[in-house]
Amino acid sequence: MVELLRFREDEPVADPAVTVDAFSDQSNASAVRLEPGDDARDLLPFLDQLRLVEINFPSFGDGRGYSAARILREAGFDGELRAVGDVLVDQLSHMRRCGFDSFAPEKPFSPADAQAALSRWPQVYQATGDGRRPIWALRHDAQSNG
Amino acid sequence: MYRYDHYDQAMVDSRVEEFRDQTRRRLEGKLSEDQFKPLRLQNGLYLQLHAYMLRVAIPYGTLSGAQMHALADIAGKYDRGYGHFTTRQNIQYNWIKLEEAPDLLADLARVEMHAIQTSGNCIRNISSDQYAGAIADEIIDPRPYAELLRQWSSFHPEFLALPRKFKIAVIASQTDRAAMKLHDIGIRMVRNDAGEIGAAFYVGGGMGRTPMIAPCIREFVPVDQLITYSEACLRVYNRYGRRDNKYKARIKILVHELGREEYTRQVEEEFAHLLTQGIEPPLAELERIATFFADPPFETGLADDAVRSDPGFALWLDRNTLPHKQPGYAIAVISLKPVGGIPGDASVEQMHLMADLAMRYSFDECRVTHAQNIVLPHVRKADLFAIWQQLEAAGLGAANLDTVEDIIACPGLDYCSLANARSIPVAQKISRRFADTGKTAELGELKLKISGCINACGHHHAGHIGILGVDRKGTENYQLLLGGSEGDDTSLGKITGPGFDEDGIVDAVERATDVYLARRREGERFLDTYRRVGIDAFKEAIYG
Known part of the structure; x- marks a missing residue:
C-alpha cells in the first residue's frame, strides 16, 4: 500500500511542516501546513524559502485545498505540494491537475488503484497550469498543422 | 447541433x-x-x-x-x-x-450523451433558452457559449468539491425563458454600443429555502474572457462559500453576506490575476463550436399560414406554437401535461414518436424545456397539422402550454427521499379540476408550480401560483404562494396564510383564480391582476 506517493526527484524535506501561525512567528521554517481556512496568498512573500507546503484535507468533500494549490503554483511555487489527510484515490488525477506532486493519504491506497486513477484521462478540457495542453489547444494545433 | x-x-x-x-x-x-x-x-x-x-x-x-x-x-x-x-x-x-x-x-x-455532474457539489449541466436559434427576439444563439462552458466545467479539477451544487444558465434575449436570475450564475449575452458581443453576469440567485434574485455583478464581460471570468466567480466561491451549514452553502448566501460590491471586488481581483494565466480558449474554439449551431437549411417562399379547419387543431395551434424567425416556420411545443397525467413523464412509445417527429419535421432536433415540455424548434407551418394528428393519437396533443394545466411539479414524496409531501397527485387533481370546469382557456397564461419540499425543485417561488408541500405533524400539508415570476420581471411568491390538505389546496387555487376572473382588466394576466390588486383580496376569498 502507498503511504507517500511522490512525483519529484529531489529529497523529501525532513523538517515537520509547521502551522501558518507558527510559520509567521518563526519564519525560517522550510515546510508549512495549510488548513482549509488558511489563505494560501499569505504565503506568497515566502515562497523562495519554502520547500514543502502540505495542504490538509480534513474531509474529502472540502475542496478549498484545490484552489490553494493552484494559487501557489500560479505564483510560481516550485517546491513540493503535498495533499495530506482524507485524500481518496479517485481525487488523485484532479489533485495532480491543480499542482499537487505528492500525496500522504490517511488511509493508504493500493498502487494499482493509484495507477489506474492517474492514467484515467487521456486529455483534459481546461488549462490549469500543470503543463497539459487542453483539448481546445490540441484542436487548433491540429487545424493549423493542416 | x-x-x-x-x-x-x-x-x-x-x-x-x-x-x-x-x-x-x-x-x-x-x-x-x-x-x-x-x-x-x-x-x-x-x-x-x-x-x-x-x-x-x-x-x-x-x-x-x-x-x-x-x-x-x-x-x-x-x-x-x-x-x-x-x-x-x-x-x-x-x-x-x-x-x-x-x-x-x-x-x-454511444449517442454522445452522459450523466456527468448532474448531481453533487459541482458545476451542473448548463441550461439555456429552449427556443435558441429559432426565436426572433434573440441577439445571438446562446448555445455555443453554453457548450464552451460545458466543456470548461466538465471535470474541472478545482471545482469538484464546491460548498454546494452550482447551476449556470445562458440566454441571449431580452425575454428570459430560462429563469436566468434564479441560477447561481445567470449569463445574458448582450451587444454593447460598439456592436460587440459580451456577457452580463448575474451571480447569486437561487430558489431553495432562501430564494434570491441574482444581482448583476458585471454588465459586459468580453466574449474572449468568458471562461476566465467564470473561473474567477467560482474560485471566490470555492474559497469563501460557507461549508459549516449545507443550507447556507449556496453562492447566494456568500453574495448576500459579503454584499454584491464586496463579492464583485473579490471576483474582479481574481479575474485580473487569472487573465495573466492563459486559461481562456481561443476565439477560434468558440467559432468552431458556433459552426455546429448554424441555421438548418430553411426553405424559402413557404406559405406562412396553417389551415385551421379542425377546431381541436386550431386550439393547439393558438396555444402550443410560437412564431419562428424564419417565415413559413413555427416553433411547436409538445405538452407533457395531459389532464390528470404526471408532469414531465413520457413513455417509451411517446419518446420514440417525439424522436421520429424531430427527425422528420424539425431538422433532427428537439428541446427539453425547464417547464418539462418538449419543443420541436423548426417546423414548417404546412406540417403542423400532420404533427398534431400524430401527437393526438399518442396522448401528446394537450393544448395547454403556459396555462394552469401546464404545471411544473417535482417528483415529490412518490419518489424523492428529501420530500415532505407528494406533488404529483396535487398536480393531477388541479389539472383535472380546471379541465372539468372548462376554465383553463379563459384563465390564459397562468404558471403553477409545485414543490414537495423546501428545496424548491418544482420552482414554487417563481410560480404565479406556487404550492409548497410541507410536513405538518406527520401529515402532508400544502402552502399557497402567489405572485412569483421567473421571467424578465422575476419576483418571488408570497405565502397567503395557513396551509391546506390535498383537497383544500385544489379548492384554494380555484378560489384564487375566481378572484382574478372577477377583478381582471382588459389584457391582464393572473399575475398582472395580482400585482395590481394585492394579496389581501386573494386572502379574503381564500380564507374568508
Whole structure:
C-alpha cells in the first residue's frame, strides 16, 4: 500500500511542516501546513524559502485545498505540494491537475488503484497550469498543422 | 447541433470506464457508501426512496432524434417504460439498479450523451433558452457559449468539491425563458454600443429555502474572457462559500453576506490575476463550436399560414406554437401535461414518436424545456397539422402550454427521499379540476408550480401560483404562494396564510383564480391582476 506517493526527484524535506501561525512567528521554517481556512496568498512573500507546503484535507468533500494549490503554483511555487489527510484515490488525477506532486493519504491506497486513477484521462478540457495542453489547444494545433 | 469529436468522445468513454471501476470497488466493499456517494452523485446517481435514480444531462436541453430514441430505449431496458423530464432540462429514470448503471452510461455514450455532474457539489449541466436559434427576439444563439462552458466545467479539477451544487444558465434575449436570475450564475449575452458581443453576469440567485434574485455583478464581460471570468466567480466561491451549514452553502448566501460590491471586488481581483494565466480558449474554439449551431437549411417562399379547419387543431395551434424567425416556420411545443397525467413523464412509445417527429419535421432536433415540455424548434407551418394528428393519437396533443394545466411539479414524496409531501397527485387533481370546469382557456397564461419540499425543485417561488408541500405533524400539508415570476420581471411568491390538505389546496387555487376572473382588466394576466390588486383580496376569498 502507498503511504507517500511522490512525483519529484529531489529529497523529501525532513523538517515537520509547521502551522501558518507558527510559520509567521518563526519564519525560517522550510515546510508549512495549510488548513482549509488558511489563505494560501499569505504565503506568497515566502515562497523562495519554502520547500514543502502540505495542504490538509480534513474531509474529502472540502475542496478549498484545490484552489490553494493552484494559487501557489500560479505564483510560481516550485517546491513540493503535498495533499495530506482524507485524500481518496479517485481525487488523485484532479489533485495532480491543480499542482499537487505528492500525496500522504490517511488511509493508504493500493498502487494499482493509484495507477489506474492517474492514467484515467487521456486529455483534459481546461488549462490549469500543470503543463497539459487542453483539448481546445490540441484542436487548433491540429487545424493549423493542416 | 453540437457533435462530439474524438476528444469529446474519449472523455465521455473514460468517464464510463471510471464509473464502472468505481461501481465494482463499491460492490466489492472497497469503497464505503460515504466514499462512493460523491462519486456516484457526480455521475447523476441518487439513492431514492425505492431505488436508484439516474439523471441524464441534456446540455442546454438540446437533443437529436437519435438521442431521443436512445433515451426511449433506456427507459425500456433499464426502467419501467418511462422517463421523467425535469425542470433543469434533463431526464431522470426512477428505477435503476446500481449494477446496471455503468452499462446504461455506456449506452448513453454511444449517442454522445452522459450523466456527468448532474448531481453533487459541482458545476451542473448548463441550461439555456429552449427556443435558441429559432426565436426572433434573440441577439445571438446562446448555445455555443453554453457548450464552451460545458466543456470548461466538465471535470474541472478545482471545482469538484464546491460548498454546494452550482447551476449556470445562458440566454441571449431580452425575454428570459430560462429563469436566468434564479441560477447561481445567470449569463445574458448582450451587444454593447460598439456592436460587440459580451456577457452580463448575474451571480447569486437561487430558489431553495432562501430564494434570491441574482444581482448583476458585471454588465459586459468580453466574449474572449468568458471562461476566465467564470473561473474567477467560482474560485471566490470555492474559497469563501460557507461549508459549516449545507443550507447556507449556496453562492447566494456568500453574495448576500459579503454584499454584491464586496463579492464583485473579490471576483474582479481574481479575474485580473487569472487573465495573466492563459486559461481562456481561443476565439477560434468558440467559432468552431458556433459552426455546429448554424441555421438548418430553411426553405424559402413557404406559405406562412396553417389551415385551421379542425377546431381541436386550431386550439393547439393558438396555444402550443410560437412564431419562428424564419417565415413559413413555427416553433411547436409538445405538452407533457395531459389532464390528470404526471408532469414531465413520457413513455417509451411517446419518446420514440417525439424522436421520429424531430427527425422528420424539425431538422433532427428537439428541446427539453425547464417547464418539462418538449419543443420541436423548426417546423414548417404546412406540417403542423400532420404533427398534431400524430401527437393526438399518442396522448401528446394537450393544448395547454403556459396555462394552469401546464404545471411544473417535482417528483415529490412518490419518489424523492428529501420530500415532505407528494406533488404529483396535487398536480393531477388541479389539472383535472380546471379541465372539468372548462376554465383553463379563459384563465390564459397562468404558471403553477409545485414543490414537495423546501428545496424548491418544482420552482414554487417563481410560480404565479406556487404550492409548497410541507410536513405538518406527520401529515402532508400544502402552502399557497402567489405572485412569483421567473421571467424578465422575476419576483418571488408570497405565502397567503395557513396551509391546506390535498383537497383544500385544489379548492384554494380555484378560489384564487375566481378572484382574478372577477377583478381582471382588459389584457391582464393572473399575475398582472395580482400585482395590481394585492394579496389581501386573494386572502379574503381564500380564507374568508
